[in-house]
Amino acid sequence: MASIPTKAGSHAHDHGHDDHSYLHPKGGFIATIWDWASTVDHKKIGMMYLVAVLFMFFLGGVAALAVRLELMEPTRVIENQATKTVQVTGQLFNTNPGSIAEGNVIYNRVFTLHGLIMVFLVIVPSIPASLGNFLLPLMLGAKDVAFPKLNLLSWYIYLFGSLMAVSSALAGGVDTGWTFYTPYSTMTDEGHWRVVMMIGSAFILGFSSILTGLNFVVTVHKLRAPGMGWFDMPLFVWGIYGTAIIQVLATPVIGITLLLLIFERLFHIGIFDPRIGGDPVLFQHFFWFYSHPVVYVMILPGMAIMSELIAVHARKKVFGYRAVAFSSLAIAGISFVVWGHHMFTSEGELAATIFSALTYLVAIPSAVKVFNWIATLYGGSIKLNTTMLYALGFLFLFSIGGLTGLFLGSLSTDLHLHDTYFVVAHFHYVMMGSTIIAFMGGIHHWWPKMTGKMFNELWGSIGFWLVFIGFNVTFFPQFIMGSHGMPRRYASYIDEFTIYHVISTYGSWILLAGFIVHLFNFVHSLVAGAKAPPNPWGALTLEWTDAASPPITHNFHHEPIVTHGPYDYDDVVPPQTKPGEFPLPPPLPAGSAKH
Amino acid sequence: MSTLPADKDLASLQGLSYAETYHAAEHFRDRDHEFDAVKMGVWLFLSTEILLFSGLFVFYAVMRMLYPEAFIHGSSLLDWRWGLINTVVLLLSSFTVAAAVRDAQLGRQFWLKVNIALTFLFGLAFLAIKFVFEYYPKWQEGKLPGMFYSYPNWESPYEPLWWGLYWGATGVHASHVIIGMGLFAWLYIRAQKGHFGPRHYNAVEGVGLYWHIVDIVWIFLFPMLYLIH
Numbered sequence: 059m060a061s062i063p064t065k066a067g068s069h070a071h072d073h074g075h076d077d078h079s080y081l082h083p084k085g086g087f088i089a090t091i092w093d094w095a096s097t098v099d100h101k102k103i104g105m106m107y108l109v110a111v112l113f114m115f116f117l118g119g120v121a122a123l124a125v126r127l128e129l130m131e132p133t134r135v136i137e138n139q140a141t142k143t144v145q146v147t148g149q150l151f152n153t154n155p156g157s158i159a160e161g162n163v164i165y166n167r168v169f170t171l172h173g174l175i176m177v178f179l180v181i182v183p184s185i186p187a188s189l190g191n192f193l194l195p196l197m198l199g200a201k202d203v204a205f206p207k208l209n210l211l212s213w214y215i216y217l218f219g220s221l222m223a224v225s226s227a228l229a230g231g232v233d234t235g236w237t238f239y240t241p242y243s244t245m246t247d248e249g250h251w252r253v254v255m256m257i258g259s260a261f262i263l264g265f266s267s268i269l270t271g272l273n274f275v276v277t278v279h280k281l282r283a284p285g286m287g288w289f290d291m292p293l294f295v296w297g298i299y300g301t302a303i304i305q306v307l308a309t310p311v312i313g314i315t316l317l318l319l320i321f322e323r324l325f326h327i328g329i330f331d332p333r334i335g336g337d338p339v340l341f342q343h344f345f346w347f348y349s350h351p352v353v354y355v356m357i358l359p360g361m362a363i364m365s366e367l368i369a370v371h372a373r374k375k376v377f378g379y380r381a382v383a384f385s386s387l388a389i390a391g392i393s394f395v396v397w398g399h400h401m402f403t404s405e406g407e408l409a410a411t412i413f414s415a416l417t418y419l420v421a422i423p424s425a426v427k428v429f430n431w432i433a434t435l436y437g438g439s440i441k442l443n444t445t446m447l448y449a450l451g452f453l454f455l456f457s458i459g460g461l462t463g464l465f466l467g468s469l470s471t472d473l474h475l476h477d478t479y480f481v482v483a484h485f486h487y488v489m490m491g492s493t494i495i496a497f498m499g500g501i502h503h504w505w506p507k508m509t510g511k512m513f514n515e516l517w518g519s520i521g522f523w524l525v526f527i528g529f530n531v532t533f534f535p536q537f538i539m540g541s542h543g544m545p546r547r548y549a550s551y552i553d554e555f556t557i558y559h560v561i562s563t564y565g566s567w568i569l570l571a572g573f574i575v576h577l578f579n580f581v582h583s584l585v586a587g588a589k590a591p592p593n594p595w596g597a598l599t600l601e602w603t604d605a606a607s608p609p610i611t612h613n614f615h616h617e618p619i620v621t622h623g624p625y626d627y628d629d630v631v632p633p634q635t636k637p638g639e640f641p642l643p644p645p646l647p648a649g650s651a652k653h
Numbered sequence: 654m655s656t657l658p659a660d661k662d663l664a665s666l667q668g669l670s671y672a673e674t675y676h677a678a679e680h681f682r683d684r685d686h687e688f689d690a691v692k693m694g695v696w697l698f699l700s701t702e703i704l705l706f707s708g709l710f711v712f713y714a715v716m717r718m719l720y721p722e723a724f725i726h727g728s729s730l731l732d733w734r735w736g737l738i739n740t741v742v743l744l745l746s747s748f749t750v751a752a753a754v755r756d757a758q759l760g761r762q763f764w765l766k767v768n769i770a771l772t773f774l775f776g777l778a779f780l781a782i783k784f785v786f787e788y789y790p791k792w793q794e795g796k797l798p799g800m801f802y803s804y805p806n807w808e809s810p811y812e813p814l815w816w817g818l819y820w821g822a823t824g825v826h827a828s829h830v831i832i833g834m835g836l837f838a839w840l841y842i843r844a845q846k847g848h849f850g851p852r853h854y855n856a857v858e859g860v861g862l863y864w865h866i867v868d869i870v871w872i873f874l875f876p877m878l879y880l881i882h
């Protein structure tokens with residue numbers, strides 16, 4: 059075989075690569091657009107996802123603000139006996155002054171749109187597809203993900219699925235709720251294609267999710283740099299790895315379920331239709347068999363970010379690295395056997411009891427993480443910058459979200475709380491209060507790396523406080539009204555609940571203000587921000603120690619060789635920082651234990 | 654990737670084929686590294702296929718448990734002989750696809766193309782039998798899913814449901830056969846360009862594994878649908 063030319067040796071010296079940052083434009087405007095549209099560079103794909111996800115977050119946010127505005131005032135029908143006229147008050151979406159029915163249907167469509175966008179187009183892809191794509195190869199010391207073309211394909215599938223969902227919304231929207239429960243999803247809007255289109259878009263987005271997950275699993279297994287064992291990986295990678303496994307294993311099941319749902323709607327095959335013996339509850343089982351694991355697809359990446367933020371900005375070795383790493387896998391595993399807790403009111407008593415018991419198991423690895431983060435903070439040199447504020451915000455909000463999950467996981471309380479605003483508040487505390495908060499923290503943390511620019515810390519913290527306060531003002535009252543019996547998914551309510559709804563709506567405006575501040579801060583940073591050094595936080599993971607800000611197209615000039623752990627702040631002066639900028643901690647007094 | 658043209662030039666200079674000089678995509682250390690990664694990716698993808706069909710089988714199990722009479726009578730209206738013939742067709746295709754992988758590994762370019770083409774044709778035969786002798790007559794007789802059901806000689810009121818599952822399951826399977834045929838067409842074109850050889854047969858092997866899964870699913874579907882008594 060000696061005659062066969064190989065490129066052995068090409069790795070010691072990376073020939074002919076351009077040393078420009080990946081953001082460096084390739085030629086003119088059109089050429090640059092084409093360069094991005096056809097790129098297989100994981101960093102560019104990650105950035106495109108980031109922009110798309112944030113745009114979808116904006117769309118979903120507009121729908122959310124509309125929902126809150128509608129709920130500002132209860133709907134009242136005033137019949138005037140003298141003039142024989144009917145007047146409707148307090149309805150935002152009223153198109154027919156004589157009736158509340160149409161307005162209610164529009165309300166249903168708006169909250170459904172909000173839920174669908176936020177779940178399928180924002181949270182599920184958010185952290186893995188944007189930050190995960192950008193960071194995974196960098197953190198592992200690889201040049202790219204295992205299958206770069208597949209990565210581009212999943213981006214276009216995402217784009218296509220999103221366009222489908224948005225056009226279905228523009229065509230009038232759907233009245234099914236984000237959960238697509240039958241018979242809503244099989245019988246509402248009969249004769250229209252938009253419901254099929256919406257379900258179809260969720261089906262298609264599933265492919266994107268599977269391909270991304272598959273790509274990441276193989277990347278983690280096969281593309282770690284020399285010297286990086288499993289327990290030398292940053293915890294971010296562990297979290298994304300757990301997420302990717304769930305994506306690969308759970309999504310096919312929703313795939314077949316949604317496919318059968320489409321058949322049911324188009325061809326009336328009957329499996330979910332009790333008129334011919336089908337079972338609507340069967341749909342719920344299948345839906346939650348996917349969608350419960352998927353709530354961990356939403357939270358695990360947030361937890362993944364948390365481990366990095368806390369360790370870096372407290373300059374401490376993560377307490378119990380292995381516990382945090384394995385708890386990701388434990389969460390991934392347990393998440394497959396608890397789906398029945400969404401159906402306590404529709405399944406049998408024995409099943410409900412078993413699912414309730416299993417549900418409590420999930421709390422254990424979740425709590426392991428929380429306690430480990432707190433222990434990591436203990437004795438650290440904590441810098442209260444925007445990023446750390448977001449990390450602390452996560453700890454606070456996730457604790458509330460997780461603990462209220464326990465109220466819902468216990469049968470006797472859930473019978474009372476099911477389908478009330480208590481559930482709405484619970485899942486917003488975990489999805490928005492935890493995942494989106496962690497996402498925001500992560501964007502700030504890696505912003506200098508991704509864009510090469512620093513952002514303004516003061517405005518960042520102001521944005522944080524607005525978001526944090528706005529979030530709590532919006533959602534905490536929902537726990538109270540939910541426990542008092544306010545049901546979810548109604549456009550109107552009895553007077554008793556008015557005060558909570560009004561507070562909640564005010565909160566949503568504070569939230570809006572917070573995100574606007576962040577938006578301006580980001581734009582300002584892009585336009586006028588100071589140039590970012592390669593390692594502004596003094597971190598020890600490869601994306602900071604071995605890559606430029608922003609990284610070059612091929613990530614590293616030389617394949618990195620890992621010589622220290624990701625969190626060895628006690629022993630290693632962070633590379634690529636100015637001398638003395640991040641000094642080692644003073645040696646411990648003799649005789650004191652080092653953990 | 655960016656190095657492929659150079660590979661090709663070298664290859665034509667030395668009279669070597671693309672497959673013989675293929676190194677690996679840039680982010681892999683070498684060909685073995687890439688080979689392992691691709692193999693793992695393919696297996697992960699196949700596990701998603703298995704899970705997808707497992708979901709289908711669970712639907713089947715639940716419904717059959719609820720309405721055994723409907724399933725038994727419905728099944729008796731299927732002609733097991735066509736099912737058996739199609740099982741044989743798919744088993745033969747499994748054999749040819751395995752042979753194609755072997756041919757690629759040994760660099761037998763001619764037989765590689767023959768076996769890919771044969772597998773494609775077996776897939777086509779499967780679909781032809783399915784459509785001409787099964788789907789079409791059933792359509793005519795009104796043995797249709799759910800609401801479209803109009804076959805007069807039913808014994809259980811739940812037979813429309815059985816037909817819903819029959820069409821749903823075989824339809825999802827048939828769509829996999831069609832996708833597989835598309836993949837074989839693609840393989841054939843690449844084989845003609847000499848893309849495969851002992852050093853480079855990932856794609857043939859991956860598609861082959863996919864086809865085996867399609868086959869195995871049918872091996873489950875056949876008794877589940879045709880042979881219930």
Ligand code: HEM
Nearest residue numbers: 353356357399400421460463464466467476477485488489
């Ligand atoms: C500490 C662990 C958790 C427990 C014990 C828990 C428990 C529950 C239970 C029992 C319900 C059903 C309530 C009902 O419908 O009556 C529920 C709903 C929900 N949970 Fe959690 N949960 C936990 C964490 C999370 C996380 C981390 C997320 C997402 C990031 C999440 C997202 C949701 C969503 C989206 C719903 C409502 C879905 C709907 O009906 O629309 N949960 N949770």
Ligand SMILES: [Cu+2]
Nearest residue numbers: 350353399400
């Ligand atoms: Cu759940």
